[in-house]
Amino acid sequence: MKLTVFATTDIHGAIYPYDYFNNTEKDMSLLHIKSYIDRYKQNNADETVLTVDNGDIIQGDVWSDYDYSNRGDHLLVPEIINEVYDVVGLGNHEFNFGLDYLHKVCSNIRPDIINSNVDFKDHPLKDRVLPYTIIERETPDGVIKIGFLSVVPTQILKWDAFHLKGRLTVADMRRTVEETAGEIKAEGADLIILLSHSGLSKNPDHLRKFGENQTLLMTMIKDVDGIVFGHTHEFFPDADFEVEIDNIDFKKGTINGKPMVQPGVYASHLGQLSFEVQKIEGSWKITERTAQLIDTETIHLDPVIKNKYASAHNRVQTFLSQPVGHIEAPWHTFFSRVFPSKAVQVVAEAGKAYTEKLIESGEIENLPVLGFNAAIKAGRDGANDFTVLEPGPVTLADAIDLYKHANSMIIIKINGRTLKEWLEWSASQFNSPADTDCLLKPNRSRDGFPSYNYDTFFDLDYVFDITRPPKYDSTAKHINDSSRLVEVKFKGRPVNNEDAFIIPANNYRAAYTSFLREAEILHESQLNVRDIVIDYMKGDPQFILRDPMTILPRGTYRIRTATKAKEYITEDQPIKHLEKDTDGFSWYEITLD
Incomplete structure (x- = not known):
């Protein structure tokens, strides 16, 4: 059985294929990515396909500004999120607007929203944001269970202290991933995918407890089978990736044997984690795992999808x-x-x-x-x-x-x-x-x-x-x-x-x-x-x-x-x-x- 996990990160509101500052069409956007995923599902009906986002999607571009300025019940960005994703993780910029606005946005999102290392205390987000989720899919060989967890840098408490101080706590990412992945495994997940809103660094300051870019440490956690990472707006797998790491395979897109993607920023790339799994003696076993990036500029935009969001685009233009x-x-x-x-x-x-x-x-x-x-x-x-x-x-x-x-x-x-x-x-x-x-x-x-x-x-x-x-x-x-x-x-x-x-x-x-x-x-x-x-x-x-x-x-x-x-x-x-x-x-x- 083939399992494909499509992934985005750091979209930063780049929904529609238009540069609102230069008034020109763009050849990359979340609508391009949706076009690709929809066609892939049609052409690969025998595969199990899931789509995830790794955070920083509701802030950054003008659709996000339109939503925040109007703050009505009909928000634009959640509408496309509902059309594309199965699971959404939180990034650091999700907290820029404060917890109440984040809750309003989350209340308009239907897919599971997850974060494993933030404790929202008594805020309503505690009930809306799950520590992890397990998605079940039927296959010819029975049900397969795919677990997802998500972490964000503890530095959000510094970056947005005036919104967050005293209202939440944030645990160390690596330790949280290790403990939460163990919980998900114990609940019966067959595969576990980490959404790490954190970059990949060998700098000792990042690798020690509470470091900002800890994803390298995540590759050493046994219960994690694949990783989507982000935050630093870089690309992986990419032969020009500047961090020299042992046990890296650019052809397969793996580090320490784990398939990994970091799909850049502003919907420039789509990440794809591919697994071949087989049921052996009643348990699902991974027999092959790879990762790759798909350049959004190579994707044909479906005009039907673009037209669907044209009225929202026009509202944004009028606003701007x-x-x-x-x-x-x-x-x-x-x-x-x-x-x-x-x-x-x-x-x-x-x-x-x-x-x-x-x-x-x-x-x-x-x-x-x-x-x-x-x-x-x-x-x-x-x-x-x-x-x-x-x-x-x-x-x-x-x-x-x-x-x-x-x-x-x-x-x-x-x-x-x-x-x-x-x-x-x-x-x-x-x-x-x-x-x-x-x-x-x-x-x-x-x-x-x-x-x-x-x-x-x-x-x-x-x-x-x-x-x-x-x-x-x-x-x-x-x-x-x-x-x-x-x-x-x-x-x-x-x-x-x-x-x-x-x-x-x-x-x-x-x-x-x-x-x-x-x-x-x-x-x-x-x-x-x-x-x-x-x-x-x-x-x-x-x-x-x-x-x-x-x-x-x-x-x-x-x-x-x-x-x-x-x-x-x-x-x-x-x-x-x-x-x-x-x-x-x-x-x-x-x-x-």
């Missing part, structure tokens, strides 16, 4: 076309990790304006306000993962492109010492001058430094010496006692350790970053950052682009960003396109005089 402002020149994030960008600075300016109104009303104390922001989209997920706003009207879709996460505004008070550590973290995104690339890779795993962790403070003037070792890694973990921060000034005066500042931040940054844990919270807004940006844009703001950062030594460096970026280089920028690289990226030369 609402005007919120106007700009005179292009805003983009192609070079935002080195040079100033209005697409980044506007969020900082909006936070400052919001905070200054609270100071004027007497709600919070009158201290200097420092605006900061990081580019959310700056190449982590490919050459199209950049924010680009063209001159002219700014719509709600553009505002979402400027800040795509549903983070709440948190206003904090910090001293100069903490501010300096914050800047040291940003300075850690740079390689040494001798390296080929000036910047660390934008990915979040292994040796990368994602752009959303690189903060620019637009009201300061500061100098980094990148000949010195970085003090932090991309997760703000202290790795060296060195210092790249040479000086930092506010309005021309050096910042002292005892100086006090007010910072309009976001709940993710305030909760995630170790050196901000002791920051004093002055205000927790009911608005999210994007709402504040939209209100700011509606006021037709005129702010001056600032370049607060100086990098030492001065000279010529190379950076890698999208090939499309060369169309946006202005005459006054010291940037030169060198050569095309791969996957839509190019190498550029920047000159710092």
Whole structure:
């Protein structure tokens, strides 16, 4: 008997085959994946076929934003989830909107929703989210029982602390999988599939208890027969997979003998776990197991399926076309990790304006306000993962492109010492001058430094010496006692350790970053950052682009960003396109005089 488990992960709301920011058709989407699975079932009626999702499906793209903004009874994303999946696991981004909204979404989903390591305590989600599920399917040789369990990183308690603190607990992933898989086996499951919303790393920090990317450990748990993993937006099986691991077979897609898939992000790939099983002496035995990825761009989209969701697509387009402002020149994030960008600075300016109104009303104390922001989209997920706003009207879709996460505004008070550590973290995104690339890779795993962790403070003037070792890694973990921060000034005066500042931040940054844990919270807004940006844009703001950062030594460096970026280089920028690289990226030369 053949068992096929189709799997997705990190869909992030990419439901319909349309790029709502560029107003173009896309050749990958969840509807493409549904087209493939429906045809496969028709052509392989003798197989047992199940479809699972490994989390981060309800947040990220504009269908998710439409659902969250309207919050009515008819939600769009659950509708397609009900059409595609048999089992759905939770990812970390499912918790971004808070537990009550997550419960509303889950209440509209019919398939089993599972998570094994989160205890929701007395919240209604405790009854809706199962610790595991066992699905039974009839075959010519009798019933086969397939068990599923799911885990999410314990770090959700940091990333969404303002939603989750005191409302739930999260157990270590590896230990949970070992114990839960044993329970499922004891209940009679013939095969067990793990949905691991966690990446695959050999870094000791990840492999120890409560590590973030623990999937390698899961391959050593005997009761687990197959694994779907995710979270880091990478691909497996893939010969270019960068982690060197023993007992890996790219042809079969196995690690330590277990078939595994990680199907990327935004519905770019479909994962397939394939098992051949045989009933021997009354028990099902696996005789063959393999895994593969299917590139969504190779899939023919069924026009009937596309037409079924066309009306929802039209509603989303109408929602996104609402005007919120106007700009005179292009805003983009192609070079935002080195040079100033209005697409980044506007969020900082909006936070400052919001905070200054609270100071004027007497709600919070009158201290200097420092605006900061990081580019959310700056190449982590490919050459199209950049924010680009063209001159002219700014719509709600553009505002979402400027800040795509549903983070709440948190206003904090910090001293100069903490501010300096914050800047040291940003300075850690740079390689040494001798390296080929000036910047660390934008990915979040292994040796990368994602752009959303690189903060620019637009009201300061500061100098980094990148000949010195970085003090932090991309997760703000202290790795060296060195210092790249040479000086930092506010309005021309050096910042002292005892100086006090007010910072309009976001709940993710305030909760995630170790050196901000002791920051004093002055205000927790009911608005999210994007709402504040939209209100700011509606006021037709005129702010001056600032370049607060100086990098030492001065000279010529190379950076890698999208090939499309060369169309946006202005005459006054010291940037030169060198050569095309791969996957839509190019190498550029920047000159710092």
